[in-house]
Amino acid sequence: MELNETVSVLKGVGPKKQAALEKLGIRTIADLVNFFPRDYEDRRQARSIGELEEEKPALVRAKVELVVKDPYRKGRKQILRVLVSDGTGNLELIFFQASYLANTFQIGKTYDFFGRPAANFGKLQMIHPDYAVSEKGLIQGILPVYPLTSGLSQKEMRLWQRTALAGIPEMEEYLPKEIVERNRLCSCHYAVSNVHFPKDKQPLLAAKYRLVFDELMALQLGLLAARQKTTGSKKGLVFHRGDAKAYIDSLGYQLTGAQQKVAAEIAGDLRSGRVMNRLVQGDVGSGKTAIAEIALYQAVKSGFQGVFMAPTELLAKQHFEGLSKSFQPHGVTVGILTGSMTAKEKRQVLERLALGEIQILVGTHAIIQPDVTFQNLGLVITDEQHRFGVKQRTALSEKGSDPHVLVMTATPIPRTLAVILYGDLDVSIIDELPPGRQQIITKAIDEGQRQTCYDFVEKELSKGRQAYVVAPLIDESEVLDVKSAEALYQELQDRMKGYQVALLHGAMKQKEKDDIMTRFYENQIQVLVSTVVIEVGINVPNATVMVIENAERFGLAQLHQLRGRVGRGKHQSYCVLVSKKSLEVAVKRAEIMVSSQDGFYIAEQDLKLRGPGEIFGTRQHGVPDLAIADLGRHTKILNDVKKEADQIIKEDPSLKQPVHAGMKQRVLKLFGDDFSLKL
Ligand code: ADP
Ligand code: MG
Numbered sequence: 001m002e003l004n005e006t007v008s009v010l011k012g013v014g015p016k017k018q019a020a021l022e023k024l025g026i027r028t029i030a031d032l033v034n035f036f037p038r039d040y041e042d043r044r045q046a047r048s049i050g051e052l053e054e055e056k057p058a059l060v061r062a063k064v065e066l067v068v069k070d071p072y073r074k075g076r077k078q079i080l081r082v083l084v085s086d087g088t089g090n091l092e093l094i095f096f097q098a099s100y101l102a103n104t105f106q107i108g109k110t111y112d113f114f115g116r117p118a119a120n121f122g123k124l125q126m127i128h129p130d131y132a133v134s135e136k137g138l139i140q141g142i143l144p145v146y147p148l149t150s151g152l153s154q155k156e157m158r159l160w161q162r163t164a165l166a167g168i169p170e171m172e173e174y175l176p177k178e179i180v181e182r183n184r185l186c187s188c189h190y191a192v193s194n195v196h197f198p199k200d201k202q203p204l205l206a207a208k209y210r211l212v213f214d215e216l217m218a219l220q221l222g223l224l225a226a227r228q229k230t231t232g233s234k235k236g237l238v239f240h241r242g243d244a245k246a247y248i249d250s251l252g253y254q255l256t257g258a259q260q261k262v263a264a265e266i267a268g269d270l271r272s273g274r275v276m277n278r279l280v281q282g283d284v285g286s287g288k289t290a291i292a293e294i295a296l297y298q299a300v301k302s303g304f305q306g307v308f309m310a311p312t313e314l315l316a317k318q319h320f321e322g323l324s325k326s327f328q329p330h331g332v333t334v335g336i337l338t339g340s341m342t343a344k345e346k347r348q349v350l351e352r353l354a355l356g357e358i359q360i361l362v363g364t365h366a367i368i369q370p371d372v373t374f375q376n377l378g379l380v381i382t383d384e385q386h387r388f389g390v391k392q393r394t395a396l397s398e399k400g401s402d403p404h405v406l407v408m409t410a411t412p413i414p415r416t417l418a419v420i421l422y423g424d425l426d427v428s429i430i431d432e433l434p435p436g437r438q439q440i441i442t443k444a445i446d447e448g449q450r451q452t453c454y455d456f457v458e459k460e461l462s463k464g465r466q467a468y469v470v471a472p473l474i475d476e477s478e479v480l481d482v483k484s485a486e487a488l489y490q491e492l493q494d495r496m497k498g499y500q501v502a503l504l505h506g507a508m509k510q511k512e513k514d515d516i517m518t519r520f521y522e523n524q525i526q527v528l529v530s531t532v533v534i535e536v537g538i539n540v541p542n543a544t545v546m547v548i549e550n551a552e553r554f555g556l557a558q559l560h561q562l563r564g565r566v567g568r569g570k571h572q573s574y575c576v577l578v579s580k581k582s583l584e585v586a587v588k589r590a591e592i593m594v595s596s597q598d599g600f601y602i603a604e605q606d607l608k609l610r611g612p613g614e615i616f617g618t619r620q621h622g623v624p625d626l627a628i629a630d631l632g633r634h635t636k637i638l639n640d641v642k643k644e645a646d647q648i649i650k651e652d653p654s655l656k657q658p659v660h661a662g663m664k665q666r667v668l669k670l671f672g673d674d675f676s677l678k679l
Pocket of ligand 2: 288289383
C-alpha cells in the first residue's frame with residue numbers, strides 16, 4: 001500500500017464511505033494516517049463477567065457457548081443472541097439486524113467484547129458490544145476515538161487505520177538528524193503508529209510531542225517564509241538626534257518603568273540603521289500614546305516627518321488635540337487629515353504637508369489616499385493596529401522611502417502567540433499601568449437582577465455620570481442584533497426619562513457612528529446603547545458604568561476591551577456582566593473578569609478556555625487551522641520550534657535545498673490553497 005493511493009484501496013471503502021471520508025478531508029492513505037484521534041478509550045484491563053457493574057463499559061474476554069437466532073424475524077431484521085461465559089458468570093450479547101453476523105461467532109472460541117452491561121430480568125446483557133477474536137487483541141488496549149461525521153463508525157475507522165498502518169512502508173525521516181536529536185523526537189513512523197494505537201501512555205506522549213512539533217514546524221516555517229519576502233532586514237533611516245529627554249521632561253509625569261523600557265527599545269531601532277518594524281502591545285490606559293509621541297519627537301528632531309494613523313475620526317481628533325497641545329511648546333507643527341474635512345481644508349493640509357510645514361500628521365484612512373505626499377516621511381505609527389490590514393500598513397509605508405514603522409495595539413496577545421501572529425514584527429510590551437489607576441468594580445449578575453442593575457445606572461446618571469450599555473447579541477444575523485438592540489434602546493429610553501439615550505449599531509454608516517460618539521463624548525448623550533462596536537481607544541472619562549447584556553456571548557478579550565471603556569477618569573467606575581444562562585464557560589469567564597483587570601492574564605486565560613481555533617481571529621492573521629497542535633497549550637514546543645525554524649529560514653529562505661524538501665512539502669500541505677503561500 002502506498003501513501004498516495006486513494007482510500008478506496010481499503011477493504012470496506014466503497015463510494016459511500018469514500019464520500020464520507022472526503023468530508024473529513026481524507027482522500028489518500030496519507031490523509032488517513034494523518035487523521036488523528038480526538039481522544040482514547042482505555043481498554044487495557046479486561047474484567048471477568050462476575051466483576052461487571054451495570055452501566056460501566058468494560059472489556060470482557062469470554063467463550064461463546066450458544067448462538068441463537070430469533071425464530072420470528074428473518075433476513076435483515078434478524079436478531080442474534082450470543083451467550084458467553086468465562087467461569088465467573090454468563091453474559092448475553094444482543095445484536096439487532098444481525099443477519100450478517102450469523103456465522104461470525106464460533107461456538108467454543110474465545111472473543112473480546114467491549115460494551116455497557118445492563119441487567120434485564122436478572123440476566124446480564126450487552127447490546128451491540130464491540131467484538132474481536134481474542135488472539136488478535138484488536139479491541140483490547142488503548143483505543144483511538146476519532147472525530148467522525150455521520151456514516152462512519154469508530155469501529156470501521158479503527159480497522160482502516162490498522163490496515164493502513166500495517167500496509168504502508170516505513171516513513172522516511174524528513175527532519176535533519178540534528179533537529180531530531182536536539183529535540184529528542186521519536187521517529188515520524190513511530191509517532192504516527194503510536195498516536196493511533198499506543199501501547200502505553202508514554203509512547204502516546206512521545207508520539208503526540210513529535211506530531212505537535214511537526215505541525216508547529218510547518219506553521220512556523222510557512223509564516224517565516226511568507227514574511228521573509230515582505231520585510232527582511234532593510235537598510236533604514238538613522239535618527240541621529242534621538243534624544244527625547246526634553247520632550248519626556250515636558251510630559252508632566254514620570255514614565256512608568258515599562259514605558260521607559262519600550263521607549264528605549266524603540267530608540268535603539270531608530271538609531272540602528274535598519275528599518276524598524278515594531279509592535280507595541282499595552283493594555284488600555286497603559287500609556288501608548290506617550291510612547292508614540294516620543295518616537296515622533298525623535299523623528300522631527302532628526303529632520304523627518306511623522307504620521308500617526310487612527311482607525312476612527314473621533315480617535316484621530318482626540319490624538320490631534322492631545323498632540324497639538326504637547327508639541328506646541330517644542331515648536332513642532334501638528335496637522336490633521338480626515339475624511340470629513342472639506343476639499344478646501346484638505347488642500348491646505350496637503351500643501352503644507354508637501355512643503356514640510358506640517359511635521360506630524362494625525363489622521364484616519366484618509367492619509368493613505370494617493371494625493372497625500374510628504375516631503376520627508378521618516379516614521380509611520382498606526383494606533384490600534386488590529387483594525388487595519390497589512391495592506392493599509394504597507395500603503396502608508398510607501399508614502400516614504402522605507403520609513404520606520406511602529407504599530408500599537410491594546411489587544412493583549414500572549415507573547416508566545418504574538419511571535420507567531422506578528423512574526424514580521426519585533427514585539428514590545430507595556431506590562432505596567434501608570435500609578436494610581438482605579439480598580440473597576442466588576443459584578444456578574446443574572447437576568448433576574450437586571451432591574452436592580454438599571455436602577456444603579458440611573459443613580460450614576462443622577463450624579464452626572466454617563467453609561468455604556470452593550471446590547472444583547474442574538475445570533476450571527478445582524479438584522480436580529482439590530483432588532484434586539486432597538487428593543488433595549490426603547491426600554492431604556494422609556495425608563496430613563498430626562499436623559500438622552502442613543503443607539504449605536506454595526507449597520508450604521510461610519511459618519512453616523514462618529515457623530516453619535518462625538519455627542520456622547522461631549523455629554524449630549526448620557527446613555528449609549530450599542531452593539532459591540534464601541535470604538536477601541538475612545539476616552540470618555542465621565543462614563544462610569546459599562547453594562548454588558550448577554551455577557552455569556554462574549555469572549556474574555558472582548559469583555560476586557562469593553563470594560564476598558566470605563567474607569568478612565570477620577571470617578572469610581574463599574575462593569576456589570578448580565579448573563580442569561582449559567583453556561584460553565586460563561587461562569588468561568590465572569591469569575592476571571594471579576595477577579596482580574598490585567599489584560600495579559602485575561603488573554604492567557606482566554607486562550608486556555610477557548611481552544612485554538614478561535615483565538616483572536618488567527619485565521620485572518622494567516623494562521624491555518626491546526627490538526628493536533630494547540631497554540632494555547634503547546635507554548636514550550638512552539639518556542640523550541642521557533643529556534644529551529646529561524647535557523648532554517650536564515651540558511652534557506654525559500655526551502656530550496658534538497659534536505660528541506662520534506663519540510664517544504666509539509667508547509668505547503670498545511671497552508672493549502674487558501675493562503676496562496678508561494679515557496
Ligand atoms: P493607551 O495605552 O490606552 O493608549 P493612553 O496613552 O491614552 O493609553 O494613556 C492613558 C492616560 O494615561 C492618558 O491620560 C495619559 O496622559 C496617562 N499617562 C500615560 N502615561 C502615564 C504615566 N507614566 N503616568 C501617569 N499618567 C500617564
Ligand atoms: Mg490609545
